[in-house]
Amino acid sequence: MPDPTPFALTPESAASVRVRVLLPLPLADAYDYRVPTGMDAASGDIVLVPLGKRQEIGVVWDGDADPTLPERKLRDIIGRLDVSPMTASLRAFIDWVAQYTLSPPGAVLRMALSSPSALEAQPMQAGWTLAEPPADQRLTPARKRVLAQLSPGLVVGGTTLAEVAGVSPGVVRGLADAGFLRPAPLPRGRAFARPDPDFPGPSLAEDQAIAAEALRASVAARAYGVTLLSGVTGSGKTEVYFEAVAEALRQGRQALVLLPEIALSAQWLDRFRARFGVAPALWHSELTSRTRRVTWRAVSEGEAQVLVGARSALFLPFPDLGLIVVDEEHETAFKQEEGVVYHARDMAVVRARLAEAPCVLVSATPSLETRNNAETGRYALLDLPARHGGAVLPEVAVVDLRRDPPPRGRFLSPVLADAVSATLARGEQAMLFLNRRGYAPMTLCRSCGHRMQCPNCSAWLVEHRAHKRLQCHHCGHTEPPPAQCPQCAAPNSLVPIGPGIERVLEESVALWPEARVIVMASDTLPGPAAAAAAARAIEAREVDLLIGTQIMAKGWHFPHLTLVGVVDADLGLAGGDLRAAERTVQLLHQVAGRAGREAARGRVLLQSFNPDHPVMQALVSGNLESFMEAESAARRPGHWPPFGRLAALIVSSEEERAADRVARDLGLAAPAMEGVQVLGPAPAPLALLRGRHRRRLLLKARRGIAVQPLLREWLARVAIPASVKVQVDVDPVGFL
Template sequence: MNARPRVRVLLPLPLADAYDYRVPAGLEVVPGDIVLVPLGKREELGVVWDGAADPALPERKLRDIVGRLDAPAMTGSLRRFVDWVAQYTLSPPGAVLRMALSSPSALEPQPLQPGWTLAEPPEAARLTESRRRVLALLAPGAVVAGTALAEAAGVSAGVVRGLADAGFLRPAPLPRGRAFAYPAPDHPGPALAEDQRAAAETLRASVAARGFAVTLLTGVTGSGKTEVYFEAVAEALRAGRQALVLLPEIALSAQWLDRFRARFGVAPALWHSELTSRTRRVTWRAVAEGEAKVLVGARSALFLPFPDLGLIVVDEEHETAFKQEEGVVYHARDMAVVRARLAAASCILVSATPSLETLTNAETGRYAHVHLAQRHGGAAMPDVAALDLRRHPPERGRFLSPPLIEAVAATFARGEQAMLFLNRRGYAPMTLCRTCGHRMQCPNCSTWLVEHRAQRRLQCHHCGHSEAPPETCPKCDAPHSLVPIGPGVERVLEEAIALWPDARRLVMASDTIPGPAAAAEAARAISAREVDLLIGTQIMAKGWHFPHLTLVGVVDADLGLAGGDLRAAERTIQLLHQVAGRAGRESARGSVLLQSFSPEHPVMQALVSGDLDGFMRAESAQRRPGHWPPFGRLAALIVSSEEERAADRTARDLGAAAPHGDGVQVLGPAPAPLALLRGRHRRRLLLKTRRDIAVQPLLREWLARVTVPNAVRVQVDVDPVGFL
């Protein structure tokens, strides 16, 4: 008797490899097929994976595939992408596959909705006028829902049921309608300026070539980069291929969606965490069947099953929101380039302030580079000035300096809008006792509790712990001795109310703009001039276009420069330049005032002079000698445990087993800046190598030399962007 064929099946579980299964008689499967297989006492979904099964595995250890699902098979390029991400991030392939099978219900048979169609009419049947109206609406072979039929004929549902009982109608399944309308590539969009047309032509040519290519699209804020890359999306549509656009804050993309509708006539498919399970199911299936032609999504959209992906756009490519920090740790910008290569697609990275890694790739010729030097429509770049807080200090207990207050008042007097930016939520970042100095700290994290005065709570922004402000100090029992230290946006709002009581104000932070509907309403109110003063955090920096906003005041421009983060200066200049770019985007010239205690800092000087290129060249020159990214490679090991001693022991063992050699250096172990996070004690080690040394083999050998207890977790972060 011939042995039945065997295949490898990868399960969406944190397993190191695929499992071998037998293919039962009468079933044929090929790599990519989605199947149901037994695992222990339960059944699991899996994907038939590439590669040969182990012929040495005894027959008695094999179990049969239960069946194949009637769902689109996973493409070869997506299977290769899953394997690539797993290898690069040192993650179990099954954990990566789970992201690609993120909507299991979409794999189940989709129920058909019932309708009615014409049957053979019975002989000598008597028809009333209402019945005649119903039958007149049905063409031969057409299927219509009963409720729609009754409504169109102006009759009750009972009349339709009566026709069925009399034999005039028979039940039939309704044909599935399209879940998403097709965007029209030739729908008339906004007129492009000459430099925009030239840039768009370059991007269109890249997509039309139907091969892998990466292009960096840069341009000053307000130069119309979005409208330019829309032309690349249109080219992908003309070629019959799909397009994916990644945004860092998809839930706050109301204005971007308006621009898309204006260009293509319809809305794109969306993919983000706030979608309902039904919408996720419908969208996943529409992507897999090629029906969703353009999808805009968060980083997880990279793992959707596009059958013919022709273009990936990463908008605001410098944003750290593209880094996934939990589970499989990956950077969506970098993985987008890989996905495009495996799909023979074009990839466009977009930013007014690109990351040093991307700039270096463009300068060395790995990426093409297209630049828009002018704001669209003749608008000028805003004037930027630094306010030295040592020379112009705010009043005691206040946070806005006199020159900034005067500038805001003058803006209101001209009937224009102003923005006060502070990248700090809540009322105050710290609360302490003025009697004994005790600071209110999170019990689960080594961080201070942030006061949210409007909700009367102290909250940790890392683990979500929340408590009411105590009446007495928890340490010394002094009554009413707890005072707020430093400003958050709520405190700036309080100061603004006192200064400009008649101004109409709007606070934009993740607490107050929780999702797409709130973002859309905020954008509408601002554009309709129902708001005079915006006060907010970094969510105001991302792509907003407010025609009447002419003044941006940065309350604490030095905020991001503290600490020893490798990218602190780069991130700060990116954020502040993006925020500054909200000012003066139409005819009225904008101005930006940066409150700083260090106006001589290179970041402030670059922002004032507008010489971002010079700043990035200097930043590059500082990193190159020490082989810091992008001129070297980094990988972090984060050791964590609920038991502090266990974390320390494992970190020490890893430190003793650390790799050595020319061009290889290990820093640590050391307590992480957030040494306690969500109840887990954390220690960090950092592997640094030359650019020509791959870190993955070193990491695998290193981890294999150390036995990690069950109570300890070691997370690997290849190419870390943060160091908390």
């Protein structure tokens, strides 16, 4: 428990100052506490307070305490913690997110206090410094060497002092016992080196320099504004927004860069070092608790000047945030689906506004929402139309699987297999992309047709042959493959249906036994270190063939990769998802962009049973602009996003009847007004998830209608038992 600043207590009967304290718990409001005599408690102070029989950390919140609350019901704040107060802009951001997402403010605060150990008083490390030596002491050569390392006022740690003097620690202790040294606190070193904004980095092309100058000007203005930095894959967008980061450093302000996948940080960090001379601070779920503590504290004290992280980094306590960059802004990984449901891209825009800082959204394939904001003038637009360094975009072609099917039992068509063979023969690298982990997405009994299904979810179990298990990718349930069908008991009757990347690997090894192959997926690259090692091996040409999932689509730069083969380009188009076509064209365009990023032109082959689909035609022609315009035009009449608003209610319970009952009651109580439509209730596509039965209702409103008041009134009309959970998802990006 943190060591709070002590103070004198005051009798309950004495006049007192009251403050509101917000606790990092799923509570609807702050609680009132009394400020004891001898203590100041201002808004933003982080304090320790009693709650029932335990103690909790909280933040003194804005607003007036309830003057009608009897004095006898107030409890004293225990103490104020030795940590920088939470800024007014972060407090306003927490309140804004809570209001927008219909979440308890305390649940949002919990994300901002995500490293409780960082709030503890930081212990001082002790070292040694020179003291006045006693008279008439004879010194051994070893002791003389120790004293020679010190000058008046210099403090050095005992271990370090012994090492540099070439003596044992006992010699140092002997000098202290003899009075030559005295203990002194070591000065706290910087946790992160200062990035140098003027460090000589790579040269920029003319269009890059123009865009960089515009971003520098927006940062220097120290005012809020949003810029969409778009451009083809390989156009050097990262180097351009690095110039905005450099300007934030020159202004003495902090910069935050959000990445959708922390695995992307491997090559990104190399590029950052090349531009600024040092690495930035990192924030993601793979950090150790100690690193999280040090980083949180360094951000809070302004020492971490540039931080790159996942979506949760948005809630770190920056005292002077001068720039936010959202790289690959179109990525759905920025949407948090559990707990407080929010979209980090949209919340980054809000945080920038509250911090009076510019926000830069970066993508080669911007989302329709961001495109619309740029087209209507809400966002500025900077575009990089050409690849950097003379490289050209790859040639894209569709392999019609109706005319050129793979051999029976295989998944690579002869056209694609021949192209890979030719690429490898030239000493170049090839990539096979399939956005599906495991060996096969379904296991079927060929005797009775039984399908192996997760007992906790409405999902098929995915075979992972390398680990000899069947796994649910939604809840994590695993079980060994049975020797016989659980339904009809037929022995050895279970067969894999469809390909996963393990099956593509098996086929590739059979076709190209001499090729050096690497598999890149979230379960084979579990963290940044593994991703960095894979990237180094590929860049060093220790790999011939890459096989992987969507993790390979984002931000990688492999100079010798000239062929990309998409095994199943139709995969994302199935189902009735509003954004299916948009997401598919974004994903496949990003994957295609990995090819031919240096001198040799790249080639992309899309295996498809529907080569005339608008997505395939857009990718072949390279005219994504027309595709997105058509997609936008199709949504406008129905007031679908970005021309309208959506909010989902997901009702879930372990009891199916309870979920049905609450969903029915919500349907009957649905708001009825002009410009608002409620769809459902209906079973969710994943009607059973982690053992909970799920029903969905979708509110659709015309643009300009605030959906949050409607949702609050709607939920207030229905009694929801404790056994049922209703999750609110404002602006949903998925419909599972």
